Structures are given as structure tokens and as C-alpha cells.
Amino acid sequence: MQVFPPSTNTISRVSIFGALFFAGGLLFVVYMIFRSPYVTQAHVVQEQPVPFSHEHHVTALGLDCRYCHTSVEKSRFAGIPATETCMTCHSQIWVNSPMLEPVRRSMRNNEPIRWNRVHDLPDYAYFDHAIHVNKGVGCTSCHGQVDKMPLMRKEEPMTMEWCLACHRQPERHLRPIEDVFNMDWVPPKDQLALGRDLIKKQHIPVDRLTNCYVCHR
Amino acid sequence: MSIQSQMTNGIDLAAVRERLAGQRGPRYWRSLEELAETPEFQAFLEREFPNGAPEVLDPGSRRTFLKLMGASLALAGVSGCTSQPGEKIVPYVRAPEQLIPGKPLFYATAISKSGFPVGVLAESHMGRPTMLEGNERHPDSLGGMDTFTQASVLTLYDPDRSQVVTRRNGKISTWDLFLHEAVRVLNARRSSKGQGVHILTETVTSPSLARQIKAFLEAFPEAVWHQYQPVNRDQARAGAKLAFGRDVTPHYQVAKADVIFALGSDFLAQGPGHLRWARDFASRRETLESMNRLYVVDTTPTITGGMADHRLPAVGHRVADFANFLARELEIKVAEPGGPLLEHEAHWVRALAKDLKKNQGKCLVVTGDDQPAVVHALVHAMNQALGNVGNTVSYTEPVEHGAVDHQESLRALAGDLDAGKVEFLMVLGTNPAYHAPVDLNFAQKLPKAQFSVHLGLYEDETAALCQWHLPETHELEAWGDVLASDGTATIQQPLISPLYDGRSAIELFASLLGEPSRPGLEAGYEIVRETWKARSDLQVGIDFETFWRTAVHEGVVEGTSLKPVEVKLAADLAQAPMPKRPNDDAIEIVFRPDPTIWDGRYANNGWLQELPKPLTKLTWDNAAQVAPALAERLGLNNGDVVELEYEGRKLEAPIWISPGHADRSVTVTLGYGRTRAGRVGNGTGFNAYLLRTAAAPSLGSGVEIRKTGRTYLLAGTDLHRNVMAPNETGEAAAERHLIRVATIDEYRKDPKFAQEMEHVPSPHESLYTEIEGSVDRIDREHGATLPASGSGYAWGMSINLNACMGCGVCVVACQAENNIPIVGKEQVAYGREMQWLDIDRYYQGDLDNPETYHQPRTCMHCENAPCEVVCPVAATVHDDEGINNMVYNRCVGTRYCGNNCPYKVRHFNFFHYSKPKAPSLVVLNNPDVTVRARGVMEKCTYCIQRVNEARSAAQISGNPIRDSDLKTACQSACPTRAIVFGDVNNPESQVSKTKADPRNYGILTDLNTRPRTTYLARLRNPNPEIETESTHGV
Amino acid sequence: MKTQPPPIYGLMAEYTSADAVVAAATTAYEAGFRRMDAYSPYPVEGLAEAIGFTRNRLPTLVLIGGLAGAITAFTVMWFSSTIHYPINVGGRPHLSWPAFIPITFELTVLGAALTTVLGMLGLNGLPMPHHPVFNVPSFKLASRNRFFLCIQSDDPKFDTVTTRQFLEGLGEPKSVSVVETSAGGEATGLGH
Amino acid sequence: MASEHPEPQEANGHAILAPGHTYASVTDKISAIALTSPYRRSWIVGFVIAFALTMMLLTTITAVLVEGVGLFGIRRPVMWGFDIVNFVWWIGIGHAGTLISAVLLLFKQEWRTSINRFAEAMTLFAVACAGLYPLMHMGRPWYFYWLLPYPNTMSLWPQWRSPLVWDVFAVSTYATVSLLFWYVGLIPDLATFRDRAKNRYAKWIYGILAMGWRGSAIHWHRYRTAYMLLAGIATPLVVSVHTVVSLDFAAGVVPGWHTTVFPPYFVAGAIYSGFAMVLTLAIPLRVYYGLQDFITLKHLENMAKILLVTGLIVTYGYALEAFFAWYSSNTYEQFMMKNRATGPYWHTYALLILCNCTAVQVLWFKRARTCVPLLFVLSIIINIGMWLERYVIVVTSLARDFVPAAWNLYHGSFWDYTMYYGTIGLFFALLFIFIRVLPVISIAEMRELVAETRERHGGDEHGHAHPDEDDDELDLVASSG
Secondary structure (H helix, E strand, O other): OOOOOOHHHHHHHHHHHHHHHHHHHHHHHHHHHHHOHHHHOOOOEOOOOOOOOHHHHHHHOOOOHHHHOHHHHOOOOOOOOOHHHHHHHHOOOOOOOHHHHHHHHHHHHOOOOOEEOOOOOOOOOOOOHHHHHHOOOOHHHHHOOHHHOOOOEOOOOOOHHHHHHHHHOHHHOOOOHHHOOOOOOOOOOOHHHHHHHHHHHHOOOHHHOOOHHHOOO | OOOOOOOOOOOOHHHHHHHHHOOOOOOEEOOHHHHOOOHHHHHHHHOOOHHHHHHHHOHHHHHHHHHHHHHHOOOOOOOOOOOOOOOEEOOOOOOOOOOOOOOOEEEEEEEEEOOEEEEEEEEEEOOEEEEEEEOOOOOOOOOOOOHHHHHHHHHHHOOOOOOOEEEOOOOEEOHHHHHHHHHHHHHHHHOOOOOOEEEEEOOEOOHHHHHHHHHHHHHOOOOEEEEOOOOOOHHHHHHHHHHHOOOOEEEEOHHHOOEEEEEOOOOOOOOOOHHHHHHHHHHOOOOOOOOOEEEEEEOOOOHHHHHOOEEEEOOHHHHHHHHHHHHHHOOOOOOOOOOOOOHHHHHHHHHHHHHHHHOOOOEEEEEOOOOOHHHHHHHHHHHHHOOOEOOOEEEEOOOOEOOOOHHHHHHHHHHHHHOOOOOEEEEEOOOHHHHOOHHHOHHHHHHHOOOEEEEEOOOOHHHHHOOEEEEEOOOOOOOEEEEOOOOOEEEEOOOOOOOOOOEOHHHHHHHHHOOOOOOHHHHHHHHHHHHHHHOHHHHOOOOHHHHHHHHHHHOOEOOOOOOOOOOOOOOOHHHOOOOOOOOOOOOEEEEEOEOOOEOOOOOOOHHHHHOOOOOOOEEOOOOEEEOHHHHHHHOOOOOEEEEEEEOOEEEEEEEEEOOOOOOOEEEEEOOOOOOOOOOOOOOOOOOHHHHOOOOOOOEEEOOEEEEEEEEOOOEEHHHHHHOOOOOHHHHHHHHOOOOOEEEHHHHHHOOOOOHHHOOOOOHHHOOOOOOOOOOOOEEOOOOEEOOOOOOOOOEEEEEEOOOOOOOOHHHHHHHHHOOOOOOOHHHHHOOOOOOOOEEEEEEEOOOOOOEEEEEEEOOOOOOOOHHHHHOOOOOEEEOOOOOEEEOHHHOOOOOHHHHHOOOOOOEEOOOOOOOOOOHHHHHHOOOOOOOOOOOOEEOOOOOHHHHHHHHHHHHHHOOOOOHHHOOOHHHHHOOOOOEEEEEOOOOOOHHHHHHHOOOEEOOOHHHOOOOOEEEEOEEEOOOOOOOOOOOOOO | OOOOOOOEEEEEEEEOOHHHHHHHHHHHHHOOOOOEEEEOOOOOOOHHHHOOOOOOOHHHHHHHHHHHHHHHHHHHHHHHHHHHOOOEEOOEOOOOHHHHHHHHHHHHHHHHHHHHHHHHHHHOOOOOOOOHHHHOHHHHHHHOOOEEEEEEOOOOOOOHHHHHHHHHOOOOOOEEEEEEOOOOOOOOOOOO | OHHHOOOHHHOOOOOOOOOOOOHHHHHHHHHHHHHOOOOOHHHHHHHHHHHHHHHHHHHHHHHHHHHOHHHOOOEOOEOOOHHHHHHHHHHHHHHHHHHHHHHHHHOOOHHHHHHHHHHHHHHHHHHHHHHHHHHHOOOOHHHHHHHOOOOOOOOOOOOOOOHHHHHHHHHHHHHHHHHHHHHHHHHHHHHHHHHHOOOHHHHHHHHHHHOOOOOEHHHHHHHHHHHHHHHHHHHHHHHHHHHHHHHHHHOOOOOOOOOOOHHHHHHHHHHHHHHHHHHHHHHHHHHHOOOOOOOOHHHHHHHHHHHHHHHHHHHHHHHHHHHHHHHHOOHHHHHHHHHHHHOOOHHHHHHHHHHHHHHHHHHHOHHHHOOHHHHHHHHHHHHHHHHHHHHHHHHHHHHOOOOHHHOOOOOOOHHHHHHHHHHHHHHHHHHHHHHHHOOOOOHHHHHHHHHHHHHHHOOOHHHHHOOOHHHHHHHHHHHHO
8 A cells, every 4th residue: 555645755855865965065064164264263353451453553653573573583482572562662652541551550560461362373283483484484474464453363274274385385475584574575476486496595495394293293 | 009919929930040041042031020930920921900900990090090190290281182272372571681482591500419419401491490401511410410300300390399388286387487486596595605406407518508507506606517318428438537547538530440340339320420420431331442341249239230241249248358358369458358258259359350450540449338438448448559549539528518427417416306405406408207217216306306497398207297397499499509529519590489488498597697688589699699709719810790600601610629639548457347247147138229219309209200210120119129049048029028127127018039139138228108208209119217227227137038928019110011921021032132232352253243133124125115205225234224315314313232321311301301291100010101211121141140231212213114104194104304203183092003113112191191280280391392182192202392493493594403403302311321313314423423333233123114213232341251151142 | 539548557467476477568568568567576587578678777887886986086095195295104105006905996896886776776766655556455465475567557558448458368367456646646657 | 304303493404495485474474573573571681681781882982981091901012902803803793794695695595595684784783883993992082083084174184004094994885885785685675564564653664764665577677786786896895894904914013913814814704703693693593583494404504614614714824824934934923923822822822723723623514514502502602712813813913022121911901891792782782673673584585585496396386375375464474473
């Protein structure tokens, strides 16, 4: 005897294909999620105790990166300015702007300002600012147009994939040493040619840049 | 902690002897179990869970052990691969000058033990010391390190250190309250010129402290300064007095000696100058031409005995007879000996005497601090007779201040305490309540002091009996100064401001004497500076500031070493009576400081507790060591608990059978059985001080050994690996040529003996063509790896078995540098220890007096690494410089690599060993090394973090990496420079040169693994008169 | 004159033995019937041929499926280990082809197996839980011990009356019953 | 003949189907087991025990996930223990199923018909158990997917040279193909169940699973092709899978692992243990559900023969290992062999030889091959023996390989055992369920068999003997209980 109504034929086929598409779609969604700002935190502005504007200090006042990030050329760690660095100016200007109260408090009570880390790599990935800066990787290559950021945000996903992209073909991103801290540097038309020269000039061991030890210990 | 049976029934040592006798050719053996093939042993093998596995595997008790171990488990600042919460970033308020964030700074200072220092460069990351390197300028260590110094950085962060001032009734108090109280009491004593005021310290070399004690004694003329430490130089001092009529300290130029006779002395591992002596000794075993020869007579097997070309075991009481006999051979008038030597001994000593005479002025006789005074006197006489004085031996005034006889000094204090004469007692950094001679009953007398205060790192046994306890600063926390054995001064600078409310001894004195008002660090700074301002003789032509800055920066104060003094043998030694010999069948008991926790002061240091002891390879416990022969007679076995009865006092201890131990003698090491050491140290081992009397501090006779029938779990890294190996390990080790030895004659005949022992497959035997570029060719001649030209850096290591003494400092250095957690006794016993370096100890030959060989074994960084091929996720792969990278955060823990590694150098985090345990340990971690999570494989990385730092520095500066720029942790710690690491591609590098040496060989190279780490074969320099037939090497 | 074809799926004769239904099918085919199908509780030799089924495209599909698996496998391994992220693993060449064989083989098998099953179902037009033949009460025995021959109404030579007579005369069937098309049944014509 | 065998059912032991069976009778009898026969105490008790063990398995898994693999007995240098031993053991057991359904099909061995269904089921369940181990033995199981190639933000891939990655593909392919094979075989029977189930939910579920199978001649035709194709595909697969598993060891450098003989003798071993397990299951099954007519002595004897053959191949493998060791004059190999025979695990090795090589020799005698209780005992002995074989290979080789200083013993811990017995529980729990919900013997193929036997016995008089058998279905069902 007939167990199922006619409609089941359609239903059964639809459901089979439906399941396939759903599974596929799900995988795709997961794939996208892991590259989305939700996971990578790219383009996400972090709350900070003081709404510090890189835009203002870099573009308007024309401060050089190294004025605050002093150790960027010497050390793995670029360095976050000590409160006294802020106070060099802010003991004269904006002396009683409420925005800067945390800075003054820090100076008064000798308590550090606790910033929220914007570029936070996993602890098992060891990044060295010095070597990048000294070999011609510009600030903007990783940090984006900081001079256009009223509030600091991470510009790139900073996934391993992303790091490797450059470690595989540094020539696409390298720039002359003198332009490393240049915010307005734009790659020339012959970037690849330029990059290749720089690789030679800087003795960059391209073949070894993807070795595991480069980042993991 | 469970008592688990190691072995129920006897090893048939007779059978073992036969087996050894029947041996043709060399065979190595590692533990007695392996030599015994008794049915009982087999039965034991079949028993489920040897070594108390069930406890380990039951989570319940695992947690308890973790809790216990907690104190020393490194904290996981990172756990490989777990997504981390949002991080804060905290800048300085005022940035310290000369500090570059993210770059470590190195400060020269010194870490001392009982007054004598090892010079170090302390690595500081953003203001926190994480690692100690040797200071090459320091005369006593020349850049080498010993285990105690290396591990002291862990003590700095030990959460069990005392943190506040406390009163006996446990009330937390403050420095001000204490000072107020103390000063009141002292002032009350001024009228009586300080009668009843007593100070107890260890040996003091610090000029500043000495200066203050002097000042104190001036303020209180009647006050008494006592000194006591359980391991002291009383006998040596007495010996010097006996020989020269005054107290002088001998200094040895080991490097100048062609023939050395160590009479009951472990001079390579003990004594203020041992690091330097070891270096000098090793330096003379580099080449055939320079080979020196070492004779050793000792009771307990020692590191020095292990390095000997000829060793004789002798019970402690007969050491004097050897001295006497040798003296006679050297035509020195001496009294009647306590007893004669056996024939083979006599023959041995005669040969030795001949050898010494042959090398007049180029030989050296040394004896141990714990030998009787007369032996010291005789040794001085011999060196005189042999014309060594001025060549290999020189004498200076004692380095320490107010040198006294410690035994007497403490006895006096005990007397006064008993008589109730002590109204003010200040104990500085020593722990008599625990380690005073048992017959002084010091612990009972101490409370009789009317006012007593204890200054120490820990609230220890003594602190518990004093009215006040004051937390002491660690040497990395305070200003200070110390003198090396030759008098060279080091100014100690603080690396970090005191973690707790501690003060140093000199700061304490400062406050008591009311001089500079400011407490703490500044006070210490002031005092030390004043001390050195006073030494105007050192500042001719330079102003003090320059002098001070150089002194602090260099870590040594130039020109402070003592000038040798003229000595002449005073009395006719024939008058000096030789010690009487107890009746021969009495069993003697020998007290020795423990090789890893010394007199007990390091009991709470997990690194040292878990460090396998150089010869016994035991961890976490001491044991009563006996000779195989004695064990045989008494039917004893490893782990059997025996009752030792000595002079009416009883003590229970597990037995450890030490091959090469003197018969009729049992050795116990001090320092264990602490009750107030801290969470790590409490309850480990047994307290040997309970048998140690003032009369016989190092050697007593007439000890009774009774079996209790119980057994005790001893966690020996050697035992647990070989317990199941009846007889095979030795043969296998020989067959596989892991250790390669030759006498210098054999070596002369056949310099390539080491390389002829293996077949290295040629590349054509592979299915694959080698991977382009990175893999370096193998040199068929040498079996060593020589790099393909122009392939950039190629890192490699070479370990010189001729220099390695097996002291184990490399293991601790590695542990400190690479954030290696300790795992606790049960896990070690179960074979899960994490140290990346294993030092394998092999014996060869006679059970009663075997030769000892040490072989450090760690990742060989094979060019054709078997581990890499089997990793399913590419977590361990090769880089282009030939280092076998281990990417922890990619590891999923299949452990396939561990199985496929022929060298078995991979260690697995079976549990979360690195689990955070104490906040203070957070900062101990090396920020450059990932802390490994649970379920992750780890192994030696050639200190990849250092390679990386060096590389990026080099790439920025543009100069290639030189040997001097890059040292692995083990390499820089090694006192004998046995470990060499560097760029194999650079023909100038030391490592390439070493690898070109014909003695260079890799192990298991016939597997075509092409290890980057290779060894230099061991050479022996026997005296043909003693050694007739040779069964060594090939 | 032709009457409107009735709203039925077809006529079905029931047999108790395999030989009978094969014989019946052969005769019916000779008689010119084409749109028909036979049903049996187990695969009966020659029955399919008897109702004019000849070519089977399944094996070709399977071959393609297998090859697809193989190619995918090797390409992925070759690409990942030589182009995308070449790493020195134990000194072995990047393209360690001998090591790639096992996986290539496994995926070949997987590809082939999947196409076999899906192909078979697809070609058979399954799943089709509903089908007019199920309307015949005795048809449930088709999965036990009965054999059926069904001539479908969409066969040009089909005629309710004549075809019924034809079937009844065809090797003494146990019965001949009408296969109703269920309301809204779109099953007609499916099944080949 | 008959006199040799006490129990009446065993009469005519040489047919692979007892006489007197019709399409209807086989259909009714087999479907009755799942559809109508009542739950027996033996089933309930058995299921409860199996289920309890499964719960123990879950507990173990939780414990290991929480505390870490340190709970197992593993330690340096024996980094693999029960986990891999059991993995190989289970996978091996699985092999009989595919072999029976595929290889015997290709060789037109009719006798496979009445055992292939539950042999395949056994395969699936065994593979499921096996699959647990590689997963749970990992230090960080939650990253198992790193062994699969998928687009990831690390732009990393599996390390294709690792036999473990081959395992992943081999085992998952094997599982998939076995499942397909099983399901395809089930489709017609599911249709039968759809038509015979009384409960409408059951009808509905079986109906969905049957996908509307109606036994159309053309469908049957393609079905046949597909089934043969699958058989053809599965045959090399079954060989490859255990080959790959053997490569987990053979690809390593460890003496005792690194041997060329491994692939063939692992495959043989797998079939050996597989058939042993089939016997262990079939013998009770045929008694409990009175299936002696379908699973006759002939079947048992044939399987016994296969046991004998594979047993000899395995023995040959052991012999070769020893020979290689001697002939290679390689220190490590020779020591390995010596160590196996005389080392701390000598008793394991001895027992293994006893179980796998010695015991099986009785099967040279027909009497033994047809003595059911003996076969049952023997099958269990062989299962144990094959487990020991893996234990010897994994543990003794690792316990003492190259560097004597690193040698150490291994013993399974408490948790090792709970996990092992747990998977056995899971295996039987699944099997018990299977018996109650699906036809344990392929009905359609049995009908075919009936047809073929008839041709052999001339004509289908049985068919006519009961002209209206379908009318008294219920009685038949009842009588078949």
C-alpha cells in the first residue's frame, strides 16, 4: 500500500540538495567569520583611557613616529611613550583639559596609564619591529594610514596568512629606508623592480623568510 | 607520597661479578638491576606499574602533587595556542634611561654560597632578572657556572620566601617595631659593654659586612661573633696551622700540573675555586701533548673520581694511611701509619709516587676540606717536597674575615645559651636549629636566649625558634660585596628592588648601628660605597666615581686579589700523630654535602631538587649510599629502607648501591628531611644531621645497618630507564658505540678510532634526492656534517666527552633559559621528566671500581630528521640553517615524533605541567620562549630565541654572527667548556674546528640521520705501570 | 474510435514465479508494448532486457568519479607542498611523490564509490517514496515473493480494455489490477 | 554426516541453505527477528551491560579531556600504548566485513550471502570504535581538524608525508565506502521492512530509508552493476587501508617497526582477526535466533578454512621478522628480536605465538572445523592473540630502541583499560541495536539464493507446494519465532 503522499518525492529531493547546499554554505560562512573583523579585530576601534588622536599628533602637529615609539628601530618592541613624554607638551598646553586628566593623574600618582592593546599578536608569535623597520618595511604597510586615524585601530587582520603574504613576496611592500617613517609614501609604478633592488641592497634572505623559526620559538 | 617497592628481593651480585668477569671487550652498564638477572628481578619487571605509576595516573593524587610542586612550576604567561583575552599595555610613567623596552640588559654581579661567590651577568628583561650567565672576568669561575648559582634565580622568585617581619608567636610585625625593640635591648647592654650579645653568621668575606661587624664589636666590645656552617674548612685550617704554624689558604694552578693526585678530594666539584680548577683541568685534556693525568683516592664516588685516569676507593679512615704511605715514598718523615695498605694499593701508590717525582714542580697533590688536619699537613708537606709550591701551589692569608673554627665557635654559643648567658642573639642567614651537630642539642638551647632574632631568606627551623624573624633580601635584590677565593672582590648590585619587605645583613647592621638613617636599598648602597671609598689604594690616578663605575660594571674590582705569602714547614711532621684506625669490620659513616641541595639551603629550589644528582641520578631524595660488596653481604637493595644506628642515634634511610663506593662505608648526604624549607623542600629525603656529631662532622665509625623490610620509592632518572634492562643496556650501549673511549696510546696509533666504529650511508642509498640547498653534505672522512658551501649559517654543536664532568649545570641553565617546568617526584619516577638535556652516565668494568662516563644527550638536530617526516601537522620541521624547529602552537600531540626519534630526546607535556602556580613565578619566565601547554611536544631548540636575537642584530648591523655573539644556555654555563655551538659553515668558528677533529663522531649515524650535534671521543691517560691490559674503547 | 485515456497509471499483472514474469514481459514486448516495467523481490536474470532495457551508463560515470578523486588529491598535495608553502621536512624533497601515493589512491576510491552509489540512485530516479504502483494492495508482496508486470497507460498501444485482456491471457497471472494514479500524482513517466 | 552432529539443526551441514525454504519463508523468518519477535532476556541483559560499558567510555573520554593524556600509561620512550594498539585491533576486525561482502562477492562465493550483512555492520561499528582512539590519543584532540586540508588563516597544510595523515584519509574513506556498501545492500530489505512493518512510524522510517525502492527490473539491473562496481572498488580499498595502518609503523625508524613485510602481514592479520570476530558473533547469533538454516555448518567451516590460511600467513610474517633480523646482521634488529623473545615482554610474545600460530593449527582437521563450540573458543583466542600482536609491535619495539639510556617499561593504566572495555561496550551496544532494527541477513540475496538452489534442485516445486503462502504470513512469522 502507499505509505507516502505524492509530495514526498519532491520533498525528499529538495531536502537532499538542500542539505548539500546548507553544508557548503555553512563552511563558507565559517571561513568568512574567521577572516572577519569579529575575529581579527581589524578596523575595530579600542576604547582607550585617553582618546588619543594619532591624526592630530601626526598630521596636524607633524610628530615623527619615533618621538613616542622610541625603541622601534632598536628593539622588538616599538615602545609606548612614558607619561612624562606626554607631559613634555601637555604641561604647557591643554593643561586643564578634562580629556587629559588621566595623564596628569598618572604623573601625579606615579601610576602608569593602562592603554588597551590594539595590535595584539598571539604570545607564541614573536614579531620584531627593529628588523622590519631597518629592512625597509614602512609603518603604514602594517599599521595603515595612522595619520588619518583620529582613534587608533588595527588596519590589517594580522593573521599568519597575512604575515606570510609579505614574507613570501617582500618586494611588493619594501620601500627605501628613508621612507620607512613617511606616512605619505605611495608605491611607485615599478614597485616590483624597486622591491627587488631593495632585497638585494638590504641582503634580505627571501628564501628563509617563511621558516618557522622566523616567528615561532 | 606512596612507598612503592622498587625490588623485593636480592640482586645476585655474585652472578653480576661473574658476568662482568666473563666479559670480553668493553661493555657499559648503567645500574645494578640491569646486571642482575635474578628471577625476583624478572618478577619485579612483570609487576604492573613500577615506580608507583598508579598515584601518578590517579588525578586525585596528581592534583595533590601538583599542589606540592606548585611553588616551582613555571607560570604559563602563554600557553601554546589558546586564544587570549584583550591585553593591557602599560608604559612607564618615567622611562628609566639606558633601558630599551623589549631588549634585555645584563648586569655584572655575584651570587655567593657561604661567603664565596660565582661571578655572574644577570639578564634583566624590563627590570626583572630571568637568567644568570657566567662572568668571564671572575677569577673563580671564568664564566662557568655551578648548579647552585644557576638555579638561584628561582629562589629569588620562590613564593615560599619569608615576606614580612614576624614574631615567634606568628604575629606579623614591622621593621620599625623590631628595630625599636632591638635597639632598646642593645642600649640596655651598652653599660656592660655588650656582654651577652652574640652574633652568629656563616663565613664572611664581604668587606662591608666585616666592616660593620667590626664597628658593632667596637660599640659592644664584650659581644661575641660566632660563625657556623655545616660544611666548613675547620680541618683544612687546622691542617695549615699544623704544617706551617699559621692559617694560610692554599691555591692551586691546576693548569700547570701534569700529574694530579686528589686524596679524598672532589676538587672539580667542591670548594670555592672548583669552577676554575675544573676549567684548568679540562684545558689540559684538549690535546695529546697537553694531557695531564689524574689519580684519585676517595670513599664516595665523586665527579672528580669519574674524571680520574686511576681511581682507588678507600674507606675514609684509610685516606690518612694513603697520605702516610705516599709521604714515606716521597721521603718525608712521618709518624707511624694507622694501618698498612693492601698489596695492590701499595703498588698503585708506588707507581703514583714515581710519577709525581718524575714531574717535580709540575704536579699537584690536593685533599678535601673534610679530611683530617694531619692529612692536610702531609699534603702541604708533599707539595713542598715535590717543589710544587710557587709552581702549582701558592699560599695566601685566609680570604674570609675573622676566620674561626666553626665547630668550636658554635659549641661556645651553645654553651652560653645553655648557661643562659645569651641576652641578645642575632642569627644571620644560617640555620643552626636544623644543621648544628646533633649532640649540641642546639634547637633545645636556642630558645634560652632572652632576645633572639633570625635574618634569613626563609622562615626556617631556626626562625621558628627565634623571637623575631626578619626577611632577608636575595643577593639579586640588594647591594653588597664578596671576595673570590683569591681575594678578588665583586660588588653585588641589585637587579630588582626587593620583592618583599626584606633587608640585607649590612642594611640590618646599618639600622642597628643607627648609621645612615635611610633604610633599605639606599642604605646598602651607601655602606658598600663607603667601604670602597676607604680603599684609596685601588684608586690611584682615578676618581672614586670612575673606579666605582668600572668596578660595578666589570663585576670584579681589579687589584684586590691577595698576594702569595712565603710559608715554610714549621714542625717536624713526624710528631703529628696519625689518626687511629677503628677495627676493620666496623662500618663507617660518611657525611657529605648533597650535590644538588648542598647543606639544605637549596631544599626549596625545584630545579635543584629535580636535577638528577651527578652519579646516582637520583632526584627529590637523598639515600644511604653503600658499596655493592657491602649490599651483597647485608642483602640490601636499592630502595630498601634501613635503620642506621650510630652512637645510639637511629635514622631510617633508603639504600642506594653506588658502584665504586668504598666497602665497609655508608655515605649519607646532608640537607634533606627539612621541616620548614617550604612547599617544595619539606618532607623530601631524610635528615642526615640527626646522626652528625660535633666530634665526627664528616666521618664516623661503628654504624649499624638494619633492614626494616620496607622499601621506598626513589625517583632516579637512571633507574627508571634501566630498571627493566637486565644486562642488555650495557651490551647494547657498547655495540652501538654511544660512548667512544681510547687511551692516548691507542689514539696515537689510530686517531680515527672513533669514526671507524660506524657506517654512514652515502646519499645514493636514498630513494630521494636531497632537498635543494639547505641540507648540508656529510663529510665521509669525519662522519661529521660539513655544510654545502654558501648556504648561509648552518648551526651545529659539539660536546667534548673528555671535558664533560656530568655536573649537570647545563641542565639547570637550559631549564632556566627555556621555561622548562618541573614535574614532581612521581612524574620523574614514572619517566616523564621534562629537562631537555639528559646526562647519561655509563659505567664500565669492575663493579667495585668502575670507570664512569657522562654523555649529555639532547636534540641532535638531524639533517634527515626522522621526527619531522612523521609529524602530521608539520609542527616540527627544518629551517634553512639546519635547526629542527619545534612549533609548539602547531603541535596536536600525536607523539609520533617522540616515537620516531632514535635519540629519544623529545619530552611531552602529559599534563599541564606549566600550570600557573604562584604569581611571583610569572616574572621568572623568559619572555622570548613560549611556555608550553598541555599535550604539546617539546625539545631542545638550540636556544633558537638566542639565534634569532643574534641574527636580527647581525642583519641590522651588517656584520655576520661570530662565536662571541651567540652562545646557547648550556654552552655558556658549562664550566669546562665541553659544549661548543656555532656556525658550521664558518671554517673559522670554534665548532667547525672541533668537528674537524678526528675524535669527532656522531651517534647512530648509520641511520643516516646526520646529527648536527656530535661528540668528541673520550681519552684516557693511564699510567702503564698500573694499567696492564686495556679493555677500553674499541 | 479512441476513448479518452483513463486517469490511471497502468495495468499490472501479478505472477508467483520469476520465469512466468520474464515470459510475460518478453511476449508483451514482442506485442509492441514499450512503456512498461516489471517488479520482482530479487534481481531476476534477463527481466530488464525482456522489457527492452539495454544501455547502462553507470560504469562510465564511476570511471570519471575515480579520476576526479585522484586528480584532486594529487593536485592539492603537489600545490600545497611545492607552490603554496614549501617546507624542508626531514630533508625530503618538496615533491615527495612516493609519499603522496596513498592519499591519491584513497581519494580515487572515495570518488569512485560516491559516484557509484549516487549515480545508481540518480539514474533510478530515487528517492521516490511515492509511486502509483504502491496503490495496488498486493504490490507489497513485490518485496516478498510476488512478481509483477505493469503496462503503463502512456504507452501508445495502451487501452484499458484490450490491454487488460492481453495481460489476463499472458501466462496465467495470479491477478490483474488497475494501477490508480493518486490525486496530484506526478509520478507518471518517471522511473526509467 | 548428520550423525556427526548432535544438534538436529545441523543436519545437512553442507548446504549453505537448509532445504524447504521459499522466498516467503526466508523473508518472514529474517524480518521477524527485527519486526515481530519479542525482546528476550538475553538481549536485554546483553544490551544493558554493553550500554553500561559505553557510559564508562564516555566517562574516560571526559576524564582524559579534562586532565590530559597523562592519565594513560604512556611515558618516554613508549609514547604510544593502548590507544594505538586498540586502534589497529579494531580496524583489523573491521576488515572481515568488507572482505566478505566485496571479495567473496567478486569470487561468486554464494555462502557469503547469509553472513555479509552483519559482517558489514560489524565493520562499521569496529571502525567507529577504532576512530575514537587516534582522536583521544592526541595531546590536544580539539585540534584534530588540523590533519585535514582546509583553507585556514594560517595558510598551513597537513604534512602529507606523515602516515598519520594517510591514516586519516584511509580510515575515513574506508568508513564512508563501508557505509555506502552496507546501505546499498540494505535498500531492498528496507523496502521489504517498509511493506511488512505493522507500526506506521516504523513503516514511515523504513520507507524514507528505502527511498521508494519498488524492485523495478531496470532498477535491479543498475543496482546489480553498482553493487559489483562497489565490490570491485572496495577490494583494493580494504587492502590499502591496513597497508596504510601498517605504514604507521613501517615508515618509522624504530627497530621492530621498520619492516617491509608489514603491509601484507598486517592485511592478513586484519582478515584473520576479522573472521575470528565474525565467528564470535555469528555462532551465538545463529543459535539465539534459530538461523542455523541460513548460517549453516558450511559457513562456519569455510570461515574456519580462511582462519587457517590467514593464520598461516601471519605466522609466516612472524617468521620473516625473525629472519630479517638475523639476515640483516643489524645490531638494532637483532637486539629487537632477542628482546621480544627474552626481554621483559617475553611472555606477551610467547602468548601471541601460542594464540595466533599454534592454536589455529587444529583447523587442519575437518572435525575441528565443524565443531561449533571449539570454533567459538578458537575465535576468541585469535581475537586475543591479534590484540597481543599489536601490543608486542607497538610496546616492545618502543620500550627498547636505540639509546639504552632512554629505555623504559610500559603498562596500561586504569584509564587505558576503561577506554578499551568502553569501546568493546560501544561495539556490542551498536550491534544489539542493529539486530533489533535491521535485517541481520540480506533478505533479497537470500531470495536469490532460494531461486538458485531451486534451479539446482530442478524446478520451483516449493513455490507451488504452498500456492497461497502469503495468505498465512502471520502463522509463518509465528512459527519462525
